[in-house]
Amino acid sequence: MEIRRIGIIMNGVTGRMGTNQHLERSITATIEQGGVRVSDDLTLMPDPILTGRSENKLKALAEKYGQRANGRAYKYTTDLQGALDGKYGAYEIFFDASGTLQRANFIEMAVKAGKAIYCEKPTATEAAEAHRLADLVEKAGLKNGVVQDKLWLPSFRKVAMLKELGFFGEILSVRGEFGYWVFTGMDIDQPAQRPSWNYRAEDGGGIMIDMFCHWQYVISNLFGPIKSLVAHGNIDIDERRHEDGTPYKCTADDSAYAMFLLEDGTMCQFNSSWCVRPRRDDLLTVEIHGTKGSAVAGLREVYTQSVANTPKPVWNPDIPQPINFYDGWELVPNNISYDNAFKIQWEMFLRHVALDEPFRYSLREGAKGVELAELGMISWKERRWVDVG
Numbered sequence: 001m002e003i004r005r006i007g008i009i010m011n012g013v014t015g016r017m018g019t020n021q022h023l024e025r026s027i028t029a030t031i032e033q034g035g036v037r038v039s040d041d042l043t044l045m046p047d048p049i050l051t052g053r054s055e056n057k058l059k060a061l062a063e064k065y066g067q068r069a070n071g072r073a074y075k076y077t078t079d080l081q082g083a084l085d086g087k088y089g090a091y092e093i094f095f096d097a098s099g100t101l102q103r104a105n106f107i108e109m110a111v112k113a114g115k116a117i118y119c120e121k122p123t124a125t126e127a128a129e130a131h132r133l134a135d136l137v138e139k140a141g142l143k144n145g146v147v148q149d150k151l152w153l154p155s156f157r158k159v160a161m162l163k164e165l166g167f168f169g170e171i172l173s174v175r176g177e178f179g180y181w182v183f184t185g186m187d188i189d190q191p192a193q194r195p196s197w198n199y200r201a202e203d204g205g206g207i208m209i210d211m212f213c214h215w216q217y218v219i220s221n222l223f224g225p226i227k228s229l230v231a232h233g234n235i236d237i238d239e240r241r242h243e244d245g246t247p248y249k250c251t252a253d254d255s256a257y258a259m260f261l262l263e264d265g266t267m268c269q270f271n272s273s274w275c276v277r278p279r280r281d282d283l284l285t286v287e288i289h290g291t292k293g294s295a296v297a298g299l300r301e302v303y304t305q306s307v308a309n310t311p312k313p314v315w316n317p318d319i320p321q322p323i324n325f326y327d328g329w330e331l332v333p334n335n336i337s338y339d340n341a342f343k344i345q346w347e348m349f350l351r352h353v354a355l356d357e358p359f360r361y362s363l364r365e366g367a368k369g370v371e372l373a374e375l376g377m378i379s380w381k382e383r384r385w386v387d388v389g
């Protein structure tokens with residue numbers, strides 16, 4: 001059995017996504033499970049070096065996760081250029097989970113070093129910049145990819161299965177409700193659970209740029225290409241408290257409402273908000289309604305109702321509702337075990353780099369998400385429908 005090492009420079013992994021989803025639940029989990037076994041003869045084994053600005057934070061992460069994975073600390077350095085130059089060993093992949101506004105500079109450095117490039121979304125806050133970065137990696141002939149994790153959520157995999165089985169009949173509409181209450185930091189003993197830059201446009205924040213990137217690949221992969229959109233955004237809460245406790249002015253939208261009309265006429269309506277208190281199954285729920293059946297997907301579970309067991313309500317507000325609408329739904333069973341969505345995509349990218357397997361979640365695809373967000377902003381500001389693509 002050959003164990004092929006794949007060196008990965010992991011940049012900006014001291015952040016929320018970098019630490020939890022990429023370092024811990026993807027790369028460390030992959031090493032812990034013995035690598036990616038691609039055949040009886042070959043296993044791919046990731047070998048990360050952590051890069052960033054804070055030596056202390058990097059050291060702590062390298063110790064904690066390296067010990068867990070290998071029984072010894074991962075390598076780390078604040079010298080990213082040195083890592084790209086091969087000063088600390090051979091690393092063929094550059095991965096970036098730093099802030100959105102930092103991404104372009106890091107991608108440019110990695111392109112110059114000829115690395116395969118994988119990074120978080122969005123790749124930029126403007127479509128022209130996102131396409132410029134895609135041009136750069138393509139012209140340099142480098143393998144590249146963008147995180148599109150939601151595609152591998154257990155719930156969306158089940159929705160794809162239901163669709164393939166013909167469960168829905170003709171899909172008529174899709175309704176997504178995303179959001180939860182993000183504490184402002186202004187209330188006593190209630191710290192915010194998201195980074196403060198998310199609420200400042202000048203730092204790359206805003207829910208439209210954050211979530212429309214996701215809606216673009218979720219909708220186009222599951223339901224079809226988007227033809228046009230109309231969107232509205234708002235800054236619901238205009239003052240929050242910074243991580244260090246000081247108040248700051250919110251300059252980015254924290255709520256966004258959008259209707260995406262697909263080329264085949266299907267309407268996909270998505271609400272996104274960090275200023276709502278959920279009374280629904282999950283932080284994201286997507287209803288899919290078709291002629292033969294409907295489904296409601298959370299992050300993991302999916303409930304279905306076929307035309308045969310659809311109740312027949314009669315409008316009468318003068319009596320208590322006689323139907324418990326929750327009773328008429330069936331849970332799709334978990335007949336397989338579902339791995340972490342980020343880890344699944346990482347495995348595909350590692351196989352793409354090592355074995356030339358296809359990988360279509362490229363920087364170019366990621367740029368389409370940035371484009372959708374930009375069109376959403378245009379629709380909001382100009383109060384009109386906008387064509388996509």
Ligand SMILES: NC(=O)c1ccc[n+]([C@@H]2O[C@H](COP(=O)([O-])OP(=O)(O)OC[C@H]3O[C@@H](n4cnc5c(N)ncnc54)[C@H](O)[C@@H]3O)[C@@H](O)[C@H]2O)c1
Pocket residue numbers: 011012013014015016017018051052053097098099100102120121122147149195210
């Ligand atoms: N795929 C998803 O579902 C998803 C979810 C949330 C965030 N994101 C994206 O992931 C990225 C990170 O978001 P986050 O929520 O983890 O934010 P965060 O603020 O927690 O993390 C950002 C990290 O980048 C580091 N950083 C900033 N400037 C740097 C620099 N010059 N050099 C090196 N490191 C630098 C910060 O120290 C921090 O560790 C963003 O682009 C965001 O849009 C993706």
